[in-house]
Amino acid sequence: MKFSSEFRRSELAQGLISRIHRRSKTPARLMEFCGGHTVAILKHGIRQLLPPTIEMLSGPGCPVCVTANADLDKAMALARVPGVILATFGDMLKVPGSYSSLQESKAEGADVRIVYSTMDGLDIARQNPQRPVVFLGIGFETTAPTFAASVLQAEQEGIRNYYILSQHKLCPPVTRALLDSGEVKLQGIVCPGHVSAIIGSRSWEFIPRDYGIPCVVSGFEPLDILQCIDMLLTQIESGISTVEIAYRRGVCPEGNQTAQELMDQVFEPCAASWRGVGIVPQSGLRLRERYRRFDAELAFDFDPGPTKEHQGCICGEILRAVKTPRDCPLFADVCNPEHPIGPCMVSSEGSCAAYYLYEVQGSTFKVPGFPVDRLLD
Amino acid sequence: MCLAIPALVKSIEGQEAEADMGGISRRISLWLTPEVEVGDYVLIHTGYAISVLDQEEAEETLRLFEEIAEAMEQAR
């Protein structure tokens, strides 16, 4: 068992696809919350394998994309503070804030370092004891515990030059905000797999309870996603909404309790600003009082300046699942991965980048081993 | 960004481990999964094991897919 290739077997996919075609009777709009799912669905050509009754919409689940310009500008301003080493995940480098990106800051002389893990951030802090190291804390519940662990480890080891800029965001509160807005009517939600590995599938129970919408937590292999859609259809057709897991090898109802405890020890919920959605109460994480000395926002004097939006970019509406990249007049024209206007075209999990890569460039539609024609009887 | 990849834990030293990710060896942190044992498959996210993969559940899921595939084949 490798826990990957087994979940790409085409003969098993065929069974699931046939069953989905057989079962799907009424039109259903499903939203995949997570950007990782958007990429997987486009990459494996899953949309083309589904019956016309099923519409897949992308949600706000790309941490890079939902970071508001005002927050991005803080990272750029911190990178300019003399002596500061700014550590970041690679996804953030090219994301345009109001005026520039970290990549541009780096070209202008800022010490911006791309790392893979908060462990690397701690390494940099150990190797440069005279210089402050600020780690740009972007991510959902999957990532936030790794930042909590790094803060606790820094405290344990007495590392005094390690800071984080916490812009972490929480998925259930923003999902509630989207559903409360009533802007988009959904018949089912594909819940994020790795966020749920941490918070547990039970964190989504409020959705069937309060909104009557079926939820299934999915993995990221093609069979996981097909199983998830099949399970959502079963719920939709039966009229019973609940939370189920199509990724049982990695997710359980309770989630990872160690990770939840660490996250809760170090962080507390706070209001956060989401691109396109605005301020959502209790949807962000900031350091608790006891760990405030690690907070880069309090430790440094910096001025991000006034914020400004990207003209013509509809990332906000795409993140709210009310529009798709194809609705953007700039898509694939002025805005492309070489010259991105908005973050949804920069991030590897952004909807615009995924549509561009897999639909415009046409590297999918024909997925080897997925003989579509045989399935449509 | 919430990408997590399965990896096989080869050896453990304190709160860190060596894991094999498709033939590549990597240092990972066990801060979030202290229960991990050598020989476990874990999901790695930004260098941290976030969950221990459950082999029995995986096999059960694949068996279910096989049943569905068979049933669909017969129904053709």
Ligand code: SF4
């Ligand atoms: S195509 Fe570009 S400009 Fe249009 S919404 Fe996407 S990122 Fe923004």
